[in-house]
Amino acid sequence: MRRRGWSPSVIGALVAAAILLAVGVLMAVYQEQLYSSQQIKSVREQAQILAASAAAAILFDDHVAAQEYVHALEVNPELLGAAVYGGDGRMMAGFARGTRLPALMTVAGTGSGNGYIDVAVPAGQNGARAGMVLLRATAEAPERRYARYFGLILLVTMGALVIAVLSFAQAQLARRAQELVEVNNRLHQEMDERHKTEEALRQSHKMEAIGQLSGGIAHDFNNLIMIVKGNLRLLKRKMPDATAGTGYITAADEALDRAAHLTQRILAFSRRQPLSPQRVNLSTLAQGLAELIRHSVGEQVEISLRLNGTWSTLCDINQMENVILNLAINARDAMPGGGRLTVETRDMTFSAPPPEVENFAPGDYAALLMSDTGTGMPDEVRRRAVDPFFTTKPQGKGTGLGLSMTFGFVRQSGGHLVIESVPGKGTTMIILMPRDKGTT
Amino acid sequence: MRILLAGAVLGWLAVFVPARADTALEYAVKAAYLPKFVPFITWPDAAFASPTQPVTICVLGNDPFGAKLEESASAARSGERAIAVRRLTAPDPNAVCQLLFLSGDAAIAEGTLDAMKGKPVVTVTDSGLKAHGVISFLIEANHVRFDIDDAAAAQDGLVISSKLLGLAHAVKQRGQP
Numbered sequence: 001m002r003r004r005g006w007s008p009s010v011i012g013a014l015v016a017a018a019i020l021l022a023v024g025v026l027m028a029v030y031q032e033q034l035y036s037s038q039q040i041k042s043v044r045e046q047a048q049i050l051a052a053s054a055a056a057a058i059l060f061d062d063h064v065a066a067q068e069y070v071h072a073l074e075v076n077p078e079l080l081g082a083a084v085y086g087g088d089g090r091m092m093a094g095f096a097r098g099t100r101l102p103a104l105m106t107v108a109g110t111g112s113g114n115g116y117i118d119v120a121v122p123a124g125q126n127g128a129r130a131g132m133v134l135l136r137a138t139a140e141a142p143e144r145r146y147a148r149y150f151g152l153i154l155l156v157t158m159g160a161l162v163i164a165v166l167s168f169a170q171a172q173l174a175r176r177a178q179e180l181v182e183v184n185n186r187l188h189q190e191m192d193e194r195h196k197t198e199e200a201l202r203q204s205h206k207m208e209a210i211g212q213l214s215g216g217i218a219h220d221f222n223n224l225i226m227i228v229k230g231n232l233r234l235l236k237r238k239m240p241d242a243t244a245g246t247g248y249i250t251a252a253d254e255a256l257d258r259a260a261h262l263t264q265r266i267l268a269f270s271r272r273q274p275l276s277p278q279r280v281n282l283s284t285l286a287q288g289l290a291e292l293i294r295h296s297v298g299e300q301v302e303i304s305l306r307l308n309g310t311w312s313t314l315c316d317i318n319q320m321e322n323v324i325l326n327l328a329i330n331a332r333d334a335m336p337g338g339g340r341l342t343v344e345t346r347d348m349t350f351s352a353p354p355p356e357v358e359n360f361a362p363g364d365y366a367a368l369l370m371s372d373t374g375t376g377m378p379d380e381v382r383r384r385a386v387d388p389f390f391t392t393k394p395q396g397k398g399t400g401l402g403l404s405m406t407f408g409f410v411r412q413s414g415g416h417l418v419i420e421s422v423p424g425k426g427t428t429m430i431i432l433m434p435r436d437k438g439t440t
Numbered sequence: 441m442r443i444l445l446a447g448a449v450l451g452w453l454a455v456f457v458p459a460r461a462d463t464a465l466e467y468a469v470k471a472a473y474l475p476k477f478v479p480f481i482t483w484p485d486a487a488f489a490s491p492t493q494p495v496t497i498c499v500l501g502n503d504p505f506g507a508k509l510e511e512s513a514s515a516a517r518s519g520e521r522a523i524a525v526r527r528l529t530a531p532d533p534n535a536v537c538q539l540l541f542l543s544g545d546a547a548i549a550e551g552t553l554d555a556m557k558g559k560p561v562v563t564v565t566d567s568g569l570k571a572h573g574v575i576s577f578l579i580e581a582n583h584v585r586f587d588i589d590d591a592a593a594a595q596d597g598l599v600i601s602s603k604l605l606g607l608a609h610a611v612k613q614r615g616q617p
Contacts, residue, residue: 056603059476065607125603126479127517 017160051123300338309345313433334374475516480604498537
């Protein structure tokens, strides 16, 4: 993750610095040109004033008056020299400081030399041409100008460097922060996983405890029911013919049957119900049940069978049939508007446990998959789906024991129950039964 | 343009050489001066019929200039106006002149000066004449100079540039009696 080379912000800062530098240089050049053009303009104005005032002196060839006008300009320290030229182009009057002015001047214009600029303008009055006026002004030597701008360039460069260093530091800080965020995220992820694992463990302990408790109660309760049933039967025998009492006895007996059935289911969940395992092929079993399933789910649900499983397993056939029917009815209830129910068997080999499955031994499994296109379940419902008495069905519609019984039976037979569900898409219940490699 | 420049250079050469007692040279300088006065003088609008009408320099009486005056006049201008030369043999009150040069006969000169009083005409009197016009030539140290009577110019409605006044040998200020 550690990146080498220049980060974008550093490059940006350097580019900004380069732009700053370029702008600085451009501005210096512009200023320089502005300065010199302004100086030329100012000198030209002075020359024009001299040309206007000295026009009469030039026209009338009055050297003394011309010299007076020129002399007046000597107070300006910027001027290296000034001269007035007559109509023939010869110098009439002038002064020069450390320079030599041309003796003859007939053409107006601007010129420059080493450290000076010349401005020559024509002199005249009211359209009458008299002669020329020349002013020579000091111009700053290039070295001095460059020295002036060097300071500026140095300042700008320093500023650019500071920006670059700052943004480099900033980029490093940002990188550190990014690394910290990543580490933090990983920590959170690990914490979440750990939390999930703990949750699953707790769930498993809870199921175990509920199973043991309810199993124990159901067992004893079943014995008590048997005693009551036996006594009822004796009572019935003692009451001959159809007296009014037999109706009560029959009603009580039926209620006891229902109670016995309930305890059976509780026992199934707590894996204490007596089972008689037989070798069975799930594909054959499902095929045989197809008609019954079709009747159970109704016409609104389309059923498709994909029975590709060939391996056999050991389980109580009656219970397994119950389980399959139970799952099919659950699937129907999940598709109130109709849909498709797929019953599928597969041979599956696992080298690692599927997610969220505990006590799983890798190996060969005969799988039965029951997929619907129903409402599906959110994660928190799916996790609790096998809890006893947990149901999302309306009061009175379900006992909340169907799936827990399935779970109990499957676990008791050495298999596993896996639930996959996507809310709005549907649910797949997967029963994994260990392969039985017996000879018959 | 070339001819104009050549004329100007010629005129300057004539002026540049210090005027000696030599009469021919003296009048060559004066001939050069007369058209040069024109750009420094402002006449009232009434003195001209149009903005481009030439300024007429009239020479009354005997003509000491010969062709020199035409030469210098043709090389000179004042704004939009060219400069023309006209010679008068006798005083003529109807003649259109903006600048009148008087020399020779003193009586005629005085009479003409009187007649021109109040009119927008720059009278120029030659050196040696006792009577003085708005501008009067004089010879000083072998140089041709001139005096200006700015008071008289003011009475005639004329304005003479201070640049010209600054070159004059003596100036009679306007507003003085």
